[in-house]
Ligand code: SRM
């Protein structure tokens with residue numbers, strides 16, 4: 001497959017993710033968690049909590065945030081920043097939902113500088 | 117020689133008097149009590165919270181059956197005394213029971229006043245006095261429909277608010293032009309009316325009831341249909357509650373020839389005109405006064421107890437009284453005297469936009485009456501001024517603004533409380549003074565108003581003094597006192613767990629989104645703290661109706677395994693009562709090999725843990741375990757965990773009962789049920805207690821004569837030995853008690869509150885009353901548990917191993933690794 005600067009890849013239907021839930025997409029830069037909020041917004045973040053690497057996809061989604069299952073840090077889905085007194089940041093990825101399908105921008109997932 | 121004391125009536129006043137008598141002169145009387153009501157002693161004041169659904173009957177019981185037994189009191193439930201023979205010194209009850217006395221205590225309370233209109237005797241016309249009245253209202257409210265409350269005083273308004281919160285259409289009829297006209301002026305009465313109307317209660321003033329009309333049902337029975345006013349207005353009514361006043365119940369005293377006026381005449385030692393007969397409570401008249409609030413009656417109770425015990429002490433005097441409207445969300449406090457008089461002045465503060473009204477009545481530079489509406493924060497301070505007769509001339513200009521403006525020592529309300537002497541009375545209803553509360557806080561390590569309530573009874577009745585109790589906590593604990601710690605569930609709401617649980621029932625909230633809408637959640641969609649709690653409350657309240665919201669569950673309960681620090685999972689199959697066999701062990705060994713599970717460990721709960729399972733492998737691991745008959749052990753759940761057992765009579769030379777068998781039976785009966793926090797049990801075959809039953813949530817110690825049932829132990833973050841709940845003679849009885857206990861906990865526990873904390877909060881007595889003393893209630897709890905098991909006792913592993921449920925949990929949505937490799 002030949003990738004241009006910005007390539008949107010269809011990874012599945014919006015309905016595949018439960019509302020206020022998450023699913024994983026495996027990539028060569030690690031697992032990316034796709035979150036669906038109560039209002040059907042979709043976000044994509046690294047599935048690694050900045051605290052001790054907890055799998056954010058397993059947390060509870062509330063508003064536009066997720067609470068990590070291991071020690072309850074709250075991470076903003078929009079910015080990837082830890083909320084409240086905790087400090088840390090998770091990488092976020094461009095994603096959009098269109099006509100019930102979810103598209104992620106794949107260029108950063110394929111050949112990402114950080115990943116090397 | 118012990119004398120015989122007979123008590124007629126079993127209300128709040130004699131209840132307190134007997135308590136005091138047993139303290140001061142234990143064993144001095146052989147006591148029997150006649151109660152027209154078929155039950156033990158309960159807190160009548162708290163009937164309104166029972167009506168509205170904020171409390172259950174068990175929570176308002178003052179003395180359970182056990183108390184009467186312990187104190188050797190013969191309680192004649194449901195036996196009304198019809199006559200007193202003063203010559204023979206006996207009383208006779210309706211059913212012919214006769215009891216002889218040396219001393220007689222009459223405590224027959226009051227009877228509600230019934231307005232003499234046509235139709236007053238129809239079915240569906242009720243009064244508001246005892247639990248039977250409340251039950252009748254609740255039955256009516258189940259069908260919905262309309263209720264008319266006649267009388268807009270405290271009682272009537274509490275009934276109206278209760279019926280409203282139970283979903284009825286409620287109209288209050290009040291004879292005078294404004295509500296509570298004795299305490300409130302017209303403007304304030306208007307504010308109160310508006311506050312009630314905002315809650316959906318219709319209020320009609322100047323309403324003079326002319327008659328109550330009847331409807332005939334298909335069986336030809338008649339019951340109330342509507343209420344007609346003298347102006348011809350007809351208001352439909354499925355029930356009518358008359359709350360127009362009470363009068364002392366002095367009938368049997370009068371018939372026996374005792375001196376009576378409005379009530380039974382007594383002197384300051386509560387003696388009637390017959391030296392062997394005393395009287396206490398609402399049935400008495402003292403110095404021309406009769407009483408309708410608990411505080412003075414408790415005072416009388418102490419005095420009458422001293423009189424019976426033959427010890428001296430002060431006589432009864434009339435004091436200022438405070439009362440509070442117990443309608444959640446409407447703050448109304450009134451204390452003292454409001455009668456008009458030449459020598460009286462008033463200070464009034466109104467703030468219509470905030471809906472606040474305050475009125476002080478002054479006489480000779482002293483406050484003699486105070487009313488606050490909308491903001492009752494300073495009520496304690498004003499009440500203290502009234503009781504102390506403080507000269508207020510110095511602070512008169514700012515008096516109405518409360519202690520914050522009053523300058524001097526009282527500028528800070530906490531300082532004012534600090535300045536009170538140790539014997540200052542904080543809780544008028546229960547007669548609890550400052551010193552007792554402060555010492556209970558420090559000796560027993562109390563940290564919340566609830567704790568103080570449980571241990572000292574302060575603020576347990578009308579609740580007016582809760583603010584003072586909070587201040588005492590703040591003074592005693594300093595920064596360690598965090599009133600918020602016990603309050604809101606989380607940042608999404610100001611409501612506490614207890615409020616939310618109550619409102620789910622009262623408002624019939626059946627989904628989380630409906631609840632958040634109705635209870636005005638501040639966040640959109642809640643948070644990781646409240647959602648799991650709400651999900652549990654819904655499941656426990658509406659079994660079979662509520663659809664479990666997996667997205668509101670913590671990951672462990674969502675995927676039925678425990679998440680580990682590296683994102684893998686652990687799997688713990690059930691081993692009933694700790695028993696396993698070679699076939700199960702072989703299956704576990706095979707699974708460990710097949711899925712390359714790194715660690716196999718014996719848990720602290722007598723079973724085996726497989727640690728380090730990949731999430732994708734979970735369904736296949738479960739399928740293999742299921743094939744050997746192994747099901748989920750719920751090691752991950754706020755649910756029944758393990759029932760540990762010892763070998764018991766099967767093998768042990770000391771075993772007294774089949775402890776293994778009972779443990780297995782309990783676990784098989786109760787597995788799968790969700791609970792507020794985890795529940796761990798154990799059954800030991802003898803008091804050597806090898807299963808460590810006395811530090812569990814529920815433990816059984818088998819003995820020759822049966823089963824000692826323990827509960828409320830802890831051995832995790834806290835260490836606490838269990839309390840004894842009761843002794844059961846048979847295995848069946850033991851199982852029934854345990855199931856009822858857990859069901860009560862399921863209904864009352866706050867999310868994440870272990871049984872020992874719940875028991876501390878609600879009090880051991882209330883739990884004993886529900887699951888030991890009250891057999892009907894035990895039965896009902898048992899049935900409720902069995903019903904809810906119909907929907908939760910299915911193995912979550914097999915549902916998922918078959919791929920029937922939540923398949924999305926165990927597989928990634930897409931795999932882009934190959935795509936990138938190709939690039
Ligand atoms: C596996 C086990 C340890 C072991 O290797 O033996 C264990 C493991 C955990 N315990 Fe435990 N507890 C285990 C027996 C106990 C016991 C002993 C017992 O059950 O008799 C206790 C003390 C008794 C008690 O609960 O009062 C115990 C008291 C706790 C507590 C403190 C609870 C408390 O309210 O005081 C926690 C923390 C909590 O629940 O918040 C806890 C929490 C945990 C958690 C769930 C920690 C966590 O949040 O991840 C551990 C999960 C590990 C896993 O994935 O399996 N574990 N834990 C035991 C499983 C028993 C079972 O078969 O189900």
Ligand SMILES: Cc1cc2nc3c(=O)[nH]c(=O)nc-3n(C[C@H](O)[C@H](O)[C@H](O)COP(=O)(O)OP(=O)(O)OC[C@H]3O[C@@H](n4cnc5c(N)ncnc54)[C@H](O)[C@@H]3O)c2cc1C
Nearest residue numbers: 125126127128129152160196197224225397398408409410
């Ligand atoms: C709904 C409600 C809310 C209230 N709220 C408050 C409040 O907020 N603050 C406050 O201070 N007060 C309040 N009160 C008033 C308070 O409950 C009473 O003042 C108090 O209960 C009176 O106690 P008592 O022992 O005199 O009589 P009661 O508690 O009335 O007890 C009398 C008992 O005697 C029994 N009895 C009567 N005759 C006989 C007989 N011949 N033989 C055998 N038994 C007999 C009756 O069945 C009854 O059980 C409230 C009352 C009600 C009904």
Ligand code: SF4
Nearest residue numbers: 680681719720832833
């Ligand atoms: S004691 Fe329990 S919670 Fe603590 S490390 Fe061991 S298993 Fe984990």
Ligand code: FES
Nearest residue numbers: 049052054068071
């Ligand atoms: S790893 Fe996420 S909070 Fe600790």
